Amino acid sequence: MLRIERLKVEVGGKEVLHGINLHLPKGEVHALMGPNGSGKTTLIMTVMGFEGYKVTQGRIYFKGVDITHLPVYERARMGIGLAFQRPPVVRGIKTRQLIEMCAMGREVDVEEIAAALNFTEFLDRDVNLGFSGGEMKRSELVQLMAQEPELVLLDEPESGVDLVNIALLGRAINRLLGRELEPQEGTSLKELRKRYARSALIITHTGHILDYVPADKGHVLINGHLVCSGNPEEILHTVEKYGYEECAKCLR
Amino acid sequence: MSEVKETLPPEEDLLKVGVDPSEDGRIGTFVQEDDRVVSCGVRQEGVDLLSTRRALERFPEVRDYLWRALEEDLALGEFQDGYFIRAHRGVRPVFPVQSCLYLSREGMRQHVHNIVVVEEGAELHVITGCTSRARRGTHVGVSEFYVKRGGRLHFTMIHAWGDEVETMPKTGVIVEEEGVFISDYICMHPGRKVKMYPTAYLVGPGATARFQSVLVAVPGALMDVGSRVYLRASNTRAEIVSRAVSMGGAIIARGHLVGESPHVKAHLECRGLLLREGGLIHAVPELEGRAVELEMTHEAAVGKIAREEVEYLMARGLTEDEATAAIVRGFLNVDIMGLPQPLQEELDHIIRQSDQESL
Ligand SMILES: Nc1ncnc2c1ncn2[C@@H]1O[C@H](COP(=O)(O)OP(=O)(O)OP(=O)(O)O)[C@@H](O)[C@H]1O
Ligand SMILES: [Mg+2]
Numbered sequence: 001m002l003r004i005e006r007l008k009v010e011v012g013g014k015e016v017l018h019g020i021n022l023h024l025p026k027g028e029v030h031a032l033m034g035p036n037g038s039g040k041t042t043l044i045m046t047v048m049g050f051e052g053y054k055v056t057q058g059r060i061y062f063k064g065v066d067i068t069h070l071p072v073y074e075r076a077r078m079g080i081g082l083a084f085q086r087p088p089v090v091r092g093i094k095t096r097q098l099i100e101m102c103a104m105g106r107e108v109d110v111e112e113i114a115a116a117l118n119f120t121e122f123l124d125r126d127v128n129l130g131f132s133g134g135e136m137k138r139s140e141l142v143q144l145m146a147q148e149p150e151l152v153l154l155d156e157p158e159s160g161v162d163l164v165n166i167a168l169l170g171r172a173i174n175r176l177l178g179r180e181l182e183p184q185e186g187t188s189l190k191e192l193r194k195r196y197a198r199s200a201l202i203i204t205h206t207g208h209i210l211d212y213v214p215a216d217k218g219h220v221l222i223n224g225h226l227v228c229s230g231n232p233e234e235i236l237h238t239v240e241k242y243g244y245e246e247c248a249k250c251l252r
Numbered sequence: 253m254s255e256v257k258e259t260l261p262p263e264e265d266l267l268k269v270g271v272d273p274s275e276d277g278r279i280g281t282f283v284q285e286d287d288r289v290v291s292c293g294v295r296q297e298g299v300d301l302l303s304t305r306r307a308l309e310r311f312p313e314v315r316d317y318l319w320r321a322l323e324e325d326l327a328l329g330e331f332q333d334g335y336f337i338r339a340h341r342g343v344r345p346v347f348p349v350q351s352c353l354y355l356s357r358e359g360m361r362q363h364v365h366n367i368v369v370v371e372e373g374a375e376l377h378v379i380t381g382c383t384s385r386a387r388r389g390t391h392v393g394v395s396e397f398y399v400k401r402g403g404r405l406h407f408t409m410i411h412a413w414g415d416e417v418e419t420m421p422k423t424g425v426i427v428e429e430e431g432v433f434i435s436d437y438i439c440m441h442p443g444r445k446v447k448m449y450p451t452a453y454l455v456g457p458g459a460t461a462r463f464q465s466v467l468v469a470v471p472g473a474l475m476d477v478g479s480r481v482y483l484r485a486s487n488t489r490a491e492i493v494s495r496a497v498s499m500g501g502a503i504i505a506r507g508h509l510v511g512e513s514p515h516v517k518a519h520l521e522c523r524g525l526l527l528r529e530g531g532l533i534h535a536v537p538e539l540e541g542r543a544v545e546l547e548m549t550h551e552a553a554v555g556k557i558a559r560e561e562v563e564y565l566m567a568r569g570l571t572e573d574e575a576t577a578a579i580v581r582g583f584l585n586v587d588i589m590g591l592p593q594p595l596q597e598e599l600d601h602i603i604r605q606s607d608q609e610s611l
Contacts (some may be wrong), residue, residue: 048567050563050567051559051563061566069570071566072563072565072566073566073569073570073571073572073575076566076568077569081459081567082567084564084567085562087563088558088564089561090558090565090579090582090584091559091583092579092581092582092584092585093578093579093580093582098565098568101565101568101569101570101578102569104569110264126582143568147568147569201548235602
């Protein structure tokens, strides 16, 4: 689904990512962890293609297509969706309108997806204007649910979200990923997942969201290097107990 | 009531400035073409609509409303005509009265004097569309509005002028106790020059004024537009909001709030977007406090569209042009405005045009 090769990225004239290799197969969920400022947001913003993130080396492939230099909207239309860590305020555009735009002409039931995220009362407010931290996160997810991307990039989706809403958020992400499947006759759930499920790269510090959306793999990014890939629970456990220094040792 | 009904200017010209010749959802219509009144009639009990000259002949009290909300300007000379609209005590029509001031002959100087009176407890919505077939000409529009105790006047004005028309409206408004005056001004085709500084005087306790302006200047246009409110009585409120977009033209967006009594509250907001090289937006917000315990604030911001916002929408699948257009439309969408449909389309057209030109 997503393959990143030897990726180097500059932000504001400074190299932030120093040669990243990452493979996210179809149907899998990967967690991306690492200390503040290590380059996690930079990595997914680069996958989405934003202007300020300059690729100086390496390639990004999505569904086998080299997208390294495609404009943002083409990537979105190919099926990449991003929930921002800090989305901007857009005055004069109602959240409802934006959600409709996200659907790109497909029929969506805005009321229904908003209700699923306890978000109905925010539909008629300007995009992100005066939203609390948790409200912004839910807004981002409602938009993605209308957009229905195949690859979902989530930048700290649970930060600032209260416990009740985290559960809603978790359920919504599973729905977005096609993981809320019922077993069917003649085929296993696992098989079904392979056929339908979409992929996700989730940035998380606490790992709370992984309680609801189990990750297949975890990656640790430190100072612009991917230092470790492996079982996400083990990584979280190690970081919690010994800090990121221990993870850094993996590199050797 | 005197009914005038002659041939109207072309329908598309009228619709563009919010005037509907079918009179659907309107209680009356007034149209002046150059110096002549070509349509004047009202279908609502308790509402008068006459040309100003007729009104002066018919009702002696109208003379008292001449040059009371404005300082007399002899330099302007004799006015040709204009409209007189009055909502009698307690009358509250559901629909607006519409009026059109139309410049048809090349090089014409149109000079009108309008008077609107909203008596105690009455409510009125007046839509005035000013437009031209002529490319060249001058429009001098003098308007005096009187909102009596507990009355409410909503005045919507839409300007769409030919390329070389110059306009100098003068507007004075007097609002009495608990009265409300709301002005919505939309100008997307200012011609060569629009210069105006309507002024409201809140003379009774609890009176309110709100001015909203949406201004779009194409290259070659100069708009010098402001609103001014004198808060003369206690607990009066005022709000001035303007949204200016330069597509290469120049906009001076002024605002002036004068607090002359304690316990008044007023806010001024000027926001400008510069979309193309060569444009100018000059925001001039002024606050003048002349009493204790008043609260007056202002906000002004001039800039280009934030890249971050454009990219945010692009991440949802919009092209750069679509994202830009959506943001500009949102920027200009001063909520309560209720832009007439043809005008909304016109606005989209202007934005699209600027997108193409900037490619
Ligand atoms: N526009 C910019 N100009 C200069 N430096 C930047 C810019 N954007 C990001 N950086 C720097 O790049 C580095 C990586 O930032 P990034 O936002 O990717 O970190 P992160 O891993 O997402 O951190 P956090 O966990 O705090 O969200 C940081 O040192 C940051 O200060
Ligand atoms: Mg980050």
